[in-house]
Amino acid sequence: MSGKVPDPFTLVIFGASGDLTRRKLIPAVYGLFADGLLPDGFRLVGYARTEKNQDAFLEELREGVQASARADSWDPQTWHAFAKRIRYQHGGYDADGFRILAKSLEQTHGPGNLLFDLATPPVAFAPIAEGLHDTGLVHPETPDAPWSRIIVEKPFGHDLASARELNRTLRRTFSETRTFRIDHYLGKETVQNLLVLRFANAIFEPVWNQKYVDHVQITVSETIGVEGRGGYYDQTGALRDILQNHMMHLLCLVAMEPPIALDAHAIRDEKVKLLRALRPIPQKCFAENVVRAQYAAGAVGGERVPGYRDEAGVAPGSVTETYVALKTFVDNWRWAGVPFYLRTGKRLAARITDVAIHFKPVPQVLFGADADHPLKPNQLGIRIQPNEGISLQFQTKVPGPAMEVRPYQMDFGYASAFGREPPDAYERLLLDAALGDSTLFIRADEVEAAWEFVEPLLEACEHEKDKALPTYAAGSWGPAEADQLMEADGRKWELMKRPVR
Protein backbone atom coordinates (compact mmCIF):
# COMPACT_ATOMS: atom_id res chain seq x y z
CA MET A 1 0.00 0.00 0.00
CA SER A 2 1.13 3.55 -0.69
CA GLY A 3 1.33 4.64 2.97
CA LYS A 4 -0.69 7.76 2.05
CA VAL A 5 -3.40 8.77 4.52
CA PRO A 6 -6.68 10.04 3.00
CA ASP A 7 -8.30 13.36 3.94
CA PRO A 8 -10.78 13.13 6.84
CA PHE A 9 -13.92 11.28 5.74
CA THR A 10 -16.95 9.38 7.00
CA LEU A 11 -17.51 5.84 5.77
CA VAL A 12 -21.20 4.94 5.64
CA ILE A 13 -21.82 1.21 5.25
CA PHE A 14 -25.33 0.27 4.10
CA GLY A 15 -26.43 -3.25 5.08
CA ALA A 16 -24.18 -3.01 8.15
CA SER A 17 -26.06 -5.78 9.95
CA GLY A 18 -24.85 -8.31 7.36
CA ASP A 19 -22.14 -10.88 6.82
CA LEU A 20 -19.85 -8.86 4.53
CA THR A 21 -19.67 -5.99 7.02
CA ARG A 22 -18.83 -8.20 9.95
CA ARG A 23 -16.45 -10.64 8.23
CA LYS A 24 -14.67 -8.43 5.71
CA LEU A 25 -15.32 -4.70 5.81
CA ILE A 26 -14.89 -3.93 9.50
CA PRO A 27 -11.82 -6.18 9.96
CA ALA A 28 -10.26 -4.42 6.93
CA VAL A 29 -11.06 -0.91 8.25
CA TYR A 30 -9.75 -1.94 11.65
CA GLY A 31 -6.52 -3.18 10.00
CA LEU A 32 -6.08 0.22 8.29
CA PHE A 33 -6.75 2.01 11.58
CA ALA A 34 -4.26 -0.21 13.44
CA ASP A 35 -1.62 0.56 10.77
CA GLY A 36 -2.18 4.33 11.14
CA LEU A 37 -3.56 4.64 7.61
CA LEU A 38 -6.81 6.41 8.56
CA PRO A 39 -6.97 10.14 9.26
CA ASP A 40 -7.82 11.65 12.65
CA GLY A 41 -11.14 12.83 11.28
CA PHE A 42 -12.24 9.34 10.26
CA ARG A 43 -15.75 8.25 11.32
CA LEU A 44 -17.86 5.21 10.47
CA VAL A 45 -21.64 4.91 10.35
CA GLY A 46 -23.20 1.46 10.06
CA TYR A 47 -26.67 1.79 8.53
CA ALA A 48 -29.28 -0.99 8.21
CA ARG A 49 -32.98 -1.58 8.73
CA THR A 50 -32.59 -3.84 11.77
CA GLU A 51 -33.11 -2.13 15.11
CA LYS A 52 -30.06 -2.68 17.26
CA ASN A 53 -28.41 -0.75 20.03
CA GLN A 54 -24.92 0.63 19.73
CA ASP A 55 -23.39 -1.80 22.24
CA ALA A 56 -24.83 -4.87 20.54
CA PHE A 57 -23.55 -3.62 17.17
CA LEU A 58 -20.06 -2.98 18.51
CA GLU A 59 -19.96 -6.38 20.17
CA GLU A 60 -20.81 -8.06 16.84
CA LEU A 61 -18.11 -6.09 15.10
CA ARG A 62 -15.51 -6.86 17.76
CA GLU A 63 -16.16 -10.58 17.40
CA GLY A 64 -15.80 -10.24 13.63
CA VAL A 65 -12.52 -8.36 13.97
CA GLN A 66 -11.08 -10.84 16.44
CA ALA A 67 -12.06 -13.73 14.19
CA SER A 68 -10.81 -12.21 10.92
CA ALA A 69 -8.25 -9.47 11.52
CA ARG A 70 -4.59 -10.13 10.78
CA ALA A 71 -3.06 -11.95 13.73
CA ASP A 72 -0.57 -9.12 14.29
CA SER A 73 -3.19 -6.34 14.43
CA TRP A 74 -5.55 -7.32 17.29
CA ASP A 75 -5.04 -5.15 20.34
CA PRO A 76 -7.80 -4.29 22.88
CA GLN A 77 -6.66 -0.66 23.26
CA THR A 78 -6.58 -0.10 19.51
CA TRP A 79 -10.05 -1.63 19.29
CA HIS A 80 -11.30 0.71 22.02
CA ALA A 81 -10.00 3.76 20.15
CA PHE A 82 -11.43 2.45 16.87
CA ALA A 83 -14.85 1.65 18.38
CA LYS A 84 -15.22 5.27 19.57
CA ARG A 85 -15.45 6.35 15.92
CA ILE A 86 -18.29 3.96 15.05
CA ARG A 87 -22.01 4.67 15.22
CA TYR A 88 -24.95 2.44 14.32
CA GLN A 89 -28.06 3.95 12.77
CA HIS A 90 -31.11 2.01 11.76
CA GLY A 91 -33.48 3.20 9.07
CA GLY A 92 -35.09 2.36 5.77
CA TYR A 93 -34.26 3.19 2.18
CA ASP A 94 -37.19 5.54 1.63
CA ALA A 95 -37.11 9.35 1.50
CA ASP A 96 -37.59 9.61 5.28
CA GLY A 97 -34.73 7.22 6.00
CA PHE A 98 -32.30 9.20 3.80
CA ARG A 99 -33.46 12.54 5.23
CA ILE A 100 -32.79 11.35 8.79
CA LEU A 101 -29.41 9.95 7.74
CA ALA A 102 -28.46 13.22 6.01
CA LYS A 103 -29.45 15.23 9.08
CA SER A 104 -27.51 13.04 11.49
CA LEU A 105 -24.42 13.12 9.26
CA GLU A 106 -24.63 16.91 9.07
CA GLN A 107 -25.03 17.24 12.86
CA THR A 108 -22.30 14.83 13.87
CA HIS A 109 -19.75 15.15 11.10
CA GLY A 110 -20.49 18.43 9.34
CA PRO A 111 -20.41 18.74 5.54
CA GLY A 112 -17.37 16.47 5.13
CA ASN A 113 -16.16 13.86 2.66
CA LEU A 114 -18.45 10.84 2.37
CA LEU A 115 -17.61 7.31 1.25
CA PHE A 116 -20.67 5.06 0.86
CA ASP A 117 -20.31 1.28 0.73
CA LEU A 118 -23.26 -0.72 -0.60
CA ALA A 119 -22.96 -3.92 1.46
CA THR A 120 -26.59 -4.87 0.77
CA PRO A 121 -28.04 -7.37 -1.70
CA PRO A 122 -27.89 -5.96 -5.26
CA VAL A 123 -31.64 -5.12 -5.39
CA ALA A 124 -30.88 -2.20 -3.09
CA PHE A 125 -27.93 -0.74 -5.09
CA ALA A 126 -29.92 1.51 -7.44
CA PRO A 127 -32.47 2.72 -4.83
CA ILE A 128 -29.65 3.67 -2.44
CA ALA A 129 -27.69 5.56 -5.11
CA GLU A 130 -30.85 7.43 -6.08
CA GLY A 131 -31.82 8.09 -2.46
CA LEU A 132 -28.41 9.56 -1.69
CA HIS A 133 -28.58 11.75 -4.77
CA ASP A 134 -32.12 13.00 -4.12
CA THR A 135 -31.26 13.86 -0.50
CA GLY A 136 -28.29 15.98 -1.50
CA LEU A 137 -25.71 13.60 -0.05
CA VAL A 138 -23.85 13.56 -3.36
CA HIS A 139 -21.77 16.72 -3.12
CA PRO A 140 -21.27 18.83 -6.26
CA GLU A 141 -18.07 18.00 -8.13
CA THR A 142 -16.37 21.37 -7.71
CA PRO A 143 -12.76 21.81 -6.56
CA ASP A 144 -13.54 23.17 -3.08
CA ALA A 145 -16.50 20.94 -2.26
CA PRO A 146 -16.08 17.84 -0.12
CA TRP A 147 -16.23 14.61 -2.11
CA SER A 148 -18.86 11.84 -2.16
CA ARG A 149 -17.92 8.41 -3.51
CA ILE A 150 -19.77 5.12 -3.77
CA ILE A 151 -18.44 1.57 -3.52
CA VAL A 152 -20.61 -1.04 -5.26
CA GLU A 153 -20.14 -4.64 -4.21
CA LYS A 154 -20.36 -7.62 -6.54
CA PRO A 155 -22.47 -8.89 -8.29
CA PHE A 156 -22.74 -5.98 -10.70
CA GLY A 157 -25.86 -6.94 -12.64
CA HIS A 158 -27.40 -10.32 -13.33
CA ASP A 159 -26.83 -10.07 -17.08
CA LEU A 160 -25.80 -7.49 -19.65
CA ALA A 161 -29.12 -5.59 -19.60
CA SER A 162 -29.23 -5.26 -15.79
CA ALA A 163 -25.55 -4.24 -15.65
CA ARG A 164 -26.22 -1.52 -18.24
CA GLU A 165 -29.28 -0.36 -16.31
CA LEU A 166 -27.29 -0.13 -13.07
CA ASN A 167 -24.54 1.78 -14.88
CA ARG A 168 -27.15 4.24 -16.17
CA THR A 169 -28.47 4.80 -12.63
CA LEU A 170 -24.97 5.32 -11.27
CA ARG A 171 -24.11 7.78 -14.05
CA ARG A 172 -27.19 9.83 -13.11
CA THR A 173 -26.24 9.93 -9.43
CA PHE A 174 -22.45 9.58 -9.06
CA SER A 175 -19.99 10.25 -11.89
CA GLU A 176 -17.72 7.46 -13.14
CA THR A 177 -14.70 8.82 -11.25
CA ARG A 178 -16.73 8.65 -8.03
CA THR A 179 -17.97 5.09 -8.61
CA PHE A 180 -15.86 2.21 -7.27
CA ARG A 181 -17.08 -1.20 -8.48
CA ILE A 182 -15.38 -3.84 -6.36
CA ASP A 183 -14.03 -7.18 -7.44
CA HIS A 184 -12.03 -8.10 -4.39
CA TYR A 185 -9.70 -10.30 -6.49
CA LEU A 186 -8.15 -7.12 -7.84
CA GLY A 187 -7.15 -6.12 -4.30
CA LYS A 188 -5.10 -9.30 -3.85
CA GLU A 189 -1.36 -8.75 -3.84
CA THR A 190 -0.76 -11.75 -6.07
CA VAL A 191 -3.15 -10.43 -8.71
CA GLN A 192 -1.36 -7.06 -8.74
CA ASN A 193 1.90 -8.96 -8.85
CA LEU A 194 0.89 -10.29 -12.27
CA LEU A 195 1.61 -6.81 -13.63
CA VAL A 196 4.96 -6.68 -11.85
CA LEU A 197 5.93 -10.16 -12.99
CA ARG A 198 5.10 -9.37 -16.60
CA PHE A 199 6.26 -5.77 -16.93
CA ALA A 200 9.03 -5.28 -14.35
CA ASN A 201 11.08 -8.23 -15.62
CA ALA A 202 12.83 -8.47 -18.96
CA ILE A 203 12.69 -12.25 -19.25
CA PHE A 204 8.96 -12.96 -19.33
CA GLU A 205 7.45 -10.46 -21.76
CA PRO A 206 9.47 -11.63 -24.82
CA VAL A 207 8.08 -15.18 -24.45
CA TRP A 208 4.56 -14.12 -23.42
CA ASN A 209 2.92 -14.78 -26.79
CA GLN A 210 1.74 -17.37 -29.31
CA LYS A 211 5.28 -18.15 -30.45
CA TYR A 212 6.25 -19.63 -27.08
CA VAL A 213 3.05 -20.23 -25.12
CA ASP A 214 1.16 -23.43 -25.88
CA HIS A 215 -1.87 -22.68 -23.72
CA VAL A 216 -2.97 -21.06 -20.45
CA GLN A 217 -5.01 -22.63 -17.65
CA ILE A 218 -6.87 -20.63 -15.00
CA THR A 219 -8.41 -22.48 -12.07
CA VAL A 220 -10.62 -21.02 -9.34
CA SER A 221 -11.73 -23.93 -7.16
CA GLU A 222 -13.70 -23.82 -3.94
CA THR A 223 -14.29 -26.55 -1.37
CA ILE A 224 -17.37 -24.85 0.07
CA GLY A 225 -20.88 -25.52 -1.20
CA VAL A 226 -23.70 -22.98 -1.16
CA GLU A 227 -23.26 -22.24 2.58
CA GLY A 228 -26.94 -21.86 3.42
CA ARG A 229 -27.54 -19.53 0.45
CA GLY A 230 -28.98 -22.15 -1.89
CA GLY A 231 -31.90 -19.92 -2.94
CA TYR A 232 -29.55 -17.12 -4.01
CA TYR A 233 -27.01 -19.40 -5.69
CA ASP A 234 -29.67 -21.28 -7.63
CA GLN A 235 -30.48 -17.99 -9.42
CA THR A 236 -26.79 -17.29 -10.01
CA GLY A 237 -24.55 -20.26 -10.89
CA ALA A 238 -20.81 -20.46 -11.49
CA LEU A 239 -20.84 -18.50 -14.76
CA ARG A 240 -22.27 -15.41 -13.09
CA ASP A 241 -20.78 -15.89 -9.64
CA ILE A 242 -17.11 -16.40 -10.55
CA LEU A 243 -16.45 -16.55 -14.28
CA GLN A 244 -18.01 -13.23 -15.31
CA ASN A 245 -16.01 -11.29 -12.75
CA HIS A 246 -13.02 -12.86 -10.94
CA MET A 247 -11.91 -15.04 -13.85
CA MET A 248 -12.38 -12.37 -16.51
CA HIS A 249 -10.14 -10.01 -14.50
CA LEU A 250 -7.46 -12.65 -14.03
CA LEU A 251 -7.58 -13.40 -17.74
CA CYS A 252 -7.23 -9.69 -18.54
CA LEU A 253 -4.16 -9.23 -16.36
CA VAL A 254 -2.52 -12.37 -17.74
CA ALA A 255 -3.15 -11.58 -21.40
CA MET A 256 -3.52 -7.79 -21.85
CA GLU A 257 -0.97 -5.61 -23.63
CA PRO A 258 1.42 -3.48 -21.52
CA PRO A 259 -0.37 -0.31 -20.36
CA ILE A 260 1.29 3.02 -21.20
CA ALA A 261 1.16 4.02 -17.51
CA LEU A 262 0.25 2.47 -14.18
CA ASP A 263 -2.85 4.59 -13.80
CA ALA A 264 -6.55 3.86 -13.70
CA HIS A 265 -7.20 4.87 -17.32
CA ALA A 266 -4.28 3.14 -18.98
CA ILE A 267 -4.66 -0.19 -17.18
CA ARG A 268 -8.41 -0.35 -17.62
CA ASP A 269 -8.14 0.65 -21.30
CA GLU A 270 -5.95 -2.41 -21.89
CA LYS A 271 -8.32 -4.67 -19.94
CA VAL A 272 -11.27 -3.54 -22.04
CA LYS A 273 -9.29 -4.12 -25.26
CA LEU A 274 -8.52 -7.65 -24.12
CA LEU A 275 -12.15 -8.40 -23.23
CA ARG A 276 -13.19 -7.16 -26.67
CA ALA A 277 -10.62 -9.44 -28.32
CA LEU A 278 -12.09 -12.57 -26.69
CA ARG A 279 -13.60 -14.83 -29.32
CA PRO A 280 -17.34 -15.11 -28.61
CA ILE A 281 -18.73 -18.61 -28.06
CA PRO A 282 -22.02 -18.68 -29.96
CA GLN A 283 -24.72 -21.22 -29.19
CA LYS A 284 -23.70 -23.55 -32.03
CA CYS A 285 -20.16 -23.87 -30.57
CA PHE A 286 -21.28 -24.11 -26.93
CA ALA A 287 -21.16 -27.91 -26.55
CA GLU A 288 -17.60 -28.25 -27.85
CA ASN A 289 -16.18 -25.37 -25.80
CA VAL A 290 -18.14 -25.25 -22.55
CA VAL A 291 -18.80 -27.84 -19.84
CA ARG A 292 -21.30 -27.19 -17.04
CA ALA A 293 -21.94 -29.56 -14.17
CA GLN A 294 -23.38 -29.89 -10.67
CA TYR A 295 -21.84 -31.50 -7.61
CA ALA A 296 -23.32 -34.74 -6.35
CA ALA A 297 -22.93 -36.03 -2.79
CA GLY A 298 -19.39 -36.86 -1.77
CA ALA A 299 -16.74 -36.12 0.82
CA VAL A 300 -14.80 -32.88 1.29
CA GLY A 301 -11.97 -32.80 3.83
CA GLY A 302 -13.11 -36.20 5.16
CA GLU A 303 -16.70 -35.04 5.77
CA ARG A 304 -19.74 -36.32 3.90
CA VAL A 305 -21.64 -33.52 2.13
CA PRO A 306 -24.95 -33.58 0.23
CA GLY A 307 -25.34 -33.07 -3.50
CA TYR A 308 -26.29 -29.65 -4.87
CA ARG A 309 -29.92 -30.56 -5.55
CA ASP A 310 -30.33 -31.66 -1.93
CA GLU A 311 -29.12 -28.33 -0.51
CA ALA A 312 -31.76 -26.17 1.23
CA GLY A 313 -33.26 -23.58 -1.11
CA VAL A 314 -32.19 -25.33 -4.34
CA ALA A 315 -34.98 -26.41 -6.68
CA PRO A 316 -35.15 -30.24 -6.86
CA GLY A 317 -34.81 -30.24 -10.68
CA SER A 318 -32.33 -27.34 -10.80
CA VAL A 319 -30.05 -27.02 -13.84
CA THR A 320 -27.91 -24.26 -12.32
CA GLU A 321 -24.23 -25.07 -12.77
CA THR A 322 -21.91 -25.29 -9.77
CA TYR A 323 -19.00 -25.96 -12.12
CA VAL A 324 -18.02 -24.52 -15.46
CA ALA A 325 -15.01 -25.14 -17.68
CA LEU A 326 -14.48 -23.44 -21.00
CA LYS A 327 -12.01 -22.92 -23.79
CA THR A 328 -11.64 -19.49 -25.33
CA PHE A 329 -9.22 -17.64 -27.60
CA VAL A 330 -7.92 -14.09 -27.64
CA ASP A 331 -8.09 -12.98 -31.25
CA ASN A 332 -5.14 -10.63 -31.50
CA TRP A 333 -1.58 -10.83 -32.83
CA ARG A 334 -0.06 -11.80 -29.47
CA TRP A 335 -2.37 -14.72 -28.72
CA ALA A 336 -3.58 -16.00 -32.11
CA GLY A 337 -4.30 -19.73 -31.81
CA VAL A 338 -3.45 -20.05 -28.08
CA PRO A 339 -6.29 -21.64 -26.12
CA PHE A 340 -7.16 -20.28 -22.68
CA TYR A 341 -8.84 -22.92 -20.52
CA LEU A 342 -10.83 -21.62 -17.55
CA ARG A 343 -12.48 -23.74 -14.86
CA THR A 344 -14.24 -22.92 -11.63
CA GLY A 345 -16.44 -24.90 -9.29
CA LYS A 346 -17.79 -25.46 -5.83
CA ARG A 347 -17.17 -28.52 -3.66
CA LEU A 348 -13.93 -29.37 -5.46
CA ALA A 349 -10.94 -31.15 -3.96
CA ALA A 350 -9.09 -28.02 -2.79
CA ARG A 351 -9.48 -24.25 -2.47
CA ILE A 352 -7.12 -22.91 -5.07
CA THR A 353 -6.79 -19.97 -7.45
CA ASP A 354 -3.99 -20.57 -9.94
CA VAL A 355 -2.82 -19.36 -13.31
CA ALA A 356 -0.59 -21.73 -15.26
CA ILE A 357 1.31 -20.69 -18.38
CA HIS A 358 2.22 -23.82 -20.34
CA PHE A 359 5.05 -23.19 -22.78
CA LYS A 360 5.54 -25.00 -26.07
CA PRO A 361 7.69 -28.14 -26.12
CA VAL A 362 11.26 -27.93 -27.39
CA PRO A 363 12.07 -30.00 -30.51
CA GLN A 364 12.44 -33.54 -29.18
CA VAL A 365 15.72 -34.30 -30.98
CA LEU A 366 18.39 -33.98 -28.33
CA PHE A 367 17.35 -35.15 -24.89
CA GLY A 368 13.90 -36.54 -25.33
CA ALA A 369 13.96 -38.43 -28.60
CA ASP A 370 11.75 -41.09 -27.00
CA ALA A 371 8.24 -40.32 -28.30
CA ASP A 372 6.65 -42.23 -25.41
CA HIS A 373 8.39 -40.05 -22.81
CA PRO A 374 8.66 -36.55 -24.30
CA LEU A 375 10.32 -33.80 -22.28
CA LYS A 376 7.88 -31.91 -20.12
CA PRO A 377 7.49 -28.38 -21.44
CA ASN A 378 8.27 -25.43 -19.16
CA GLN A 379 5.46 -24.24 -16.95
CA LEU A 380 5.06 -21.02 -15.01
CA GLY A 381 2.56 -21.27 -12.17
CA ILE A 382 1.15 -18.22 -10.40
CA ARG A 383 -0.53 -19.09 -7.12
CA ILE A 384 -3.11 -16.40 -6.37
CA GLN A 385 -4.28 -18.23 -3.23
CA PRO A 386 -3.47 -19.91 -0.93
CA ASN A 387 0.29 -20.25 -0.35
CA GLU A 388 0.71 -17.21 -2.62
CA GLY A 389 3.70 -17.32 -4.90
CA ILE A 390 5.19 -18.25 -8.25
CA SER A 391 6.75 -21.49 -9.49
CA LEU A 392 8.80 -22.18 -12.59
CA GLN A 393 9.28 -25.67 -13.88
CA PHE A 394 12.29 -26.40 -16.07
CA GLN A 395 14.43 -29.35 -17.12
CA THR A 396 17.63 -30.29 -15.33
CA LYS A 397 20.24 -32.97 -15.80
CA VAL A 398 20.22 -35.67 -13.14
CA PRO A 399 23.80 -35.95 -11.77
CA GLY A 400 25.62 -39.01 -13.11
CA PRO A 401 27.21 -40.41 -16.24
CA ALA A 402 23.93 -40.77 -18.18
CA MET A 403 22.22 -37.84 -19.90
CA GLU A 404 19.09 -38.19 -17.83
CA VAL A 405 16.83 -35.14 -17.84
CA ARG A 406 14.17 -34.44 -15.25
CA PRO A 407 11.79 -31.52 -14.56
CA TYR A 408 12.52 -29.41 -11.47
CA GLN A 409 10.26 -26.81 -9.85
CA MET A 410 11.73 -23.56 -8.53
CA ASP A 411 9.49 -21.73 -6.05
CA PHE A 412 8.97 -18.22 -4.77
CA GLY A 413 6.59 -17.86 -1.80
CA TYR A 414 5.27 -14.55 -0.49
CA ALA A 415 5.21 -15.54 3.16
CA SER A 416 8.78 -16.89 3.19
CA ALA A 417 10.19 -14.08 1.02
CA PHE A 418 8.62 -11.18 2.92
CA GLY A 419 8.06 -12.74 6.34
CA ARG A 420 4.33 -11.92 6.36
CA GLU A 421 1.14 -12.92 4.64
CA PRO A 422 -0.11 -10.45 2.02
CA PRO A 423 -2.71 -8.01 3.50
CA ASP A 424 -6.40 -8.60 2.95
CA ALA A 425 -7.72 -7.35 -0.39
CA TYR A 426 -10.43 -5.22 1.25
CA GLU A 427 -7.84 -3.17 3.16
CA ARG A 428 -6.20 -2.12 -0.05
CA LEU A 429 -9.48 -1.47 -1.86
CA LEU A 430 -11.14 0.57 0.89
CA LEU A 431 -8.02 2.68 1.29
CA ASP A 432 -7.78 3.27 -2.47
CA ALA A 433 -11.44 4.33 -2.62
CA ALA A 434 -10.83 6.80 0.22
CA LEU A 435 -7.80 8.12 -1.68
CA GLY A 436 -9.82 8.38 -4.91
CA ASP A 437 -7.62 5.89 -6.80
CA SER A 438 -9.81 3.71 -9.01
CA THR A 439 -7.06 1.66 -10.69
CA LEU A 440 -8.10 -1.55 -8.93
CA PHE A 441 -11.83 -1.04 -9.48
CA ILE A 442 -13.96 -1.98 -12.47
CA ARG A 443 -14.93 0.71 -14.97
CA ALA A 444 -18.42 0.78 -16.51
CA ASP A 445 -17.24 -0.30 -19.98
CA GLU A 446 -15.15 -3.09 -18.44
CA VAL A 447 -18.08 -4.62 -16.59
CA GLU A 448 -20.22 -4.42 -19.73
CA ALA A 449 -17.48 -5.96 -21.94
CA ALA A 450 -17.21 -8.90 -19.51
CA TRP A 451 -20.98 -9.38 -19.62
CA GLU A 452 -20.90 -9.18 -23.43
CA PHE A 453 -18.63 -12.25 -23.48
CA VAL A 454 -20.76 -14.13 -20.92
CA GLU A 455 -24.19 -13.20 -22.33
CA PRO A 456 -24.21 -15.74 -25.24
CA LEU A 457 -23.16 -18.42 -22.74
CA LEU A 458 -26.14 -17.57 -20.54
CA GLU A 459 -28.41 -17.68 -23.59
CA ALA A 460 -27.08 -21.13 -24.49
CA CYS A 461 -27.72 -22.28 -20.89
CA GLU A 462 -31.26 -20.99 -21.14
CA HIS A 463 -31.68 -22.92 -24.39
CA GLU A 464 -30.57 -26.11 -22.60
CA LYS A 465 -32.65 -25.60 -19.49
CA ASP A 466 -34.58 -28.86 -20.03
CA LYS A 467 -31.39 -30.95 -20.15
CA ALA A 468 -29.98 -32.42 -16.93
CA LEU A 469 -26.38 -31.42 -16.23
CA PRO A 470 -23.51 -33.87 -15.79
CA THR A 471 -22.48 -34.34 -12.18
CA TYR A 472 -19.20 -34.71 -10.27
CA ALA A 473 -18.63 -36.11 -6.82
CA ALA A 474 -18.13 -33.46 -4.14
CA GLY A 475 -14.44 -33.52 -3.22
CA SER A 476 -13.28 -34.48 -6.75
CA TRP A 477 -11.67 -32.25 -9.39
CA GLY A 478 -14.86 -31.92 -11.45
CA PRO A 479 -16.72 -33.85 -14.14
CA ALA A 480 -15.18 -36.26 -16.64
CA GLU A 481 -16.55 -34.00 -19.41
CA ALA A 482 -14.12 -31.23 -18.34
CA ASP A 483 -11.22 -33.66 -18.67
CA GLN A 484 -12.51 -34.62 -22.11
CA LEU A 485 -12.55 -30.94 -23.12
CA MET A 486 -8.78 -30.95 -22.58
CA GLU A 487 -8.14 -34.46 -23.90
CA ALA A 488 -9.80 -33.55 -27.19
CA ASP A 489 -6.92 -31.08 -27.64
CA GLY A 490 -4.28 -33.53 -26.38
CA ARG A 491 -3.93 -31.70 -23.05
CA LYS A 492 -4.91 -32.17 -19.42
CA TRP A 493 -5.71 -30.01 -16.41
CA GLU A 494 -2.60 -29.62 -14.31
CA LEU A 495 -1.82 -27.86 -11.06
CA MET A 496 1.79 -27.35 -10.11
CA LYS A 497 2.99 -28.85 -6.85
CA ARG A 498 2.42 -26.44 -3.97
CA PRO A 499 5.59 -26.06 -1.94
CA VAL A 500 5.38 -26.82 1.77
CA ARG A 501 5.41 -23.56 3.77
Ligand SMILES: NC(=O)c1ccc[n+]([C@@H]2O[C@H](COP(=O)([O-])OP(=O)(O)OC[C@H]3O[C@@H](n4cnc5c(N)ncnc54)[C@H](OP(=O)(O)O)[C@@H]3O)[C@@H](O)[C@H]2O)c1
Ligand atom coordinates in the same frame (compact mmCIF):
# COMPACT_ATOMS: atom_id res chain seq x y z
N1 LIG B 1 -20.50 -11.98 2.27
C1 LIG B 1 -19.47 -12.01 1.45
O1 LIG B 1 -18.42 -12.63 1.71
C2 LIG B 1 -19.53 -11.26 0.13
C3 LIG B 1 -18.44 -11.35 -0.75
C4 LIG B 1 -18.46 -10.61 -1.94
C5 LIG B 1 -19.55 -9.81 -2.23
N2 LIG B 1 -20.60 -9.76 -1.38
C6 LIG B 1 -21.71 -8.88 -1.72
O2 LIG B 1 -21.85 -7.90 -0.71
C7 LIG B 1 -23.21 -7.59 -0.47
C8 LIG B 1 -23.53 -7.86 0.99
O3 LIG B 1 -23.24 -9.21 1.30
P1 LIG B 1 -23.75 -9.90 2.65
O4 LIG B 1 -23.27 -11.30 2.59
O5 LIG B 1 -23.41 -9.07 3.83
O6 LIG B 1 -25.32 -9.88 2.40
P2 LIG B 1 -26.49 -10.12 3.43
O7 LIG B 1 -25.95 -10.53 4.75
O8 LIG B 1 -27.46 -10.99 2.73
O9 LIG B 1 -27.15 -8.67 3.49
C9 LIG B 1 -26.55 -7.58 4.15
C10 LIG B 1 -27.63 -6.74 4.80
O10 LIG B 1 -28.42 -6.12 3.80
C11 LIG B 1 -29.71 -5.86 4.34
N3 LIG B 1 -30.73 -6.24 3.35
C12 LIG B 1 -31.21 -7.48 3.07
N4 LIG B 1 -32.13 -7.40 2.07
C13 LIG B 1 -32.23 -6.10 1.76
C14 LIG B 1 -33.02 -5.39 0.82
N5 LIG B 1 -33.88 -6.01 0.01
N6 LIG B 1 -32.88 -4.06 0.77
C15 LIG B 1 -32.00 -3.40 1.58
N7 LIG B 1 -31.24 -4.02 2.50
C16 LIG B 1 -31.36 -5.36 2.57
C17 LIG B 1 -29.85 -6.69 5.60
O11 LIG B 1 -29.82 -5.76 6.69
P3 LIG B 1 -31.15 -5.10 7.29
O12 LIG B 1 -32.26 -6.05 7.08
O13 LIG B 1 -30.77 -4.90 8.73
O14 LIG B 1 -31.30 -3.82 6.55
C18 LIG B 1 -28.60 -7.54 5.64
O15 LIG B 1 -28.10 -7.71 6.95
C19 LIG B 1 -24.01 -8.46 -1.44
O16 LIG B 1 -24.29 -7.72 -2.59
C20 LIG B 1 -23.05 -9.60 -1.76
O17 LIG B 1 -23.31 -10.17 -3.03
C21 LIG B 1 -20.61 -10.45 -0.21
